[in-house]
Amino acid sequence: MELFYERMEPLKDKMLALLIRLPPCYEVKEGLEDFRNYNFLFEGSFRYAVEVRHPSWFNELAYNFFKNNGVRSNA
Numbered sequence: 001m002e003l004f005y006e007r008m009e010p011l012k013d014k015m016l017a018l019l020i021r022l023p024p025c026y027e028v029k030e031g032l033e034d035f036r037n038y039n040f041l042f043e044g045s046f047r048y049a050v051e052v053r054h055p056s057w058f059n060e061l062a063y064n065f066f067k068n069n070g071v072r073s074n075a
Helices: 002-014 028-037 060-068
Strands: 018-021 048-051
Touching: 028 060
Parallel strands: 018 048
Antiparallel strands: none
16 A cells, blocks of 8 residues: 555645545445454545445444545545
């Protein structure tokens, strides 16, 4: 991820956000556990957009997790 961020740095001012698109079968329990284990995803000065597609994500637990990690909700 460090190399990815390094390569994206020159484009930071031209990008609206880095998109994290989750597969339709990826449920909230598994997803939040993975996000906690790989918390580096939300570090740095980039903006993030997370596209969730499994219905289990549409709950307060997920909204609060994203809010607490600087990911804004448009739901």
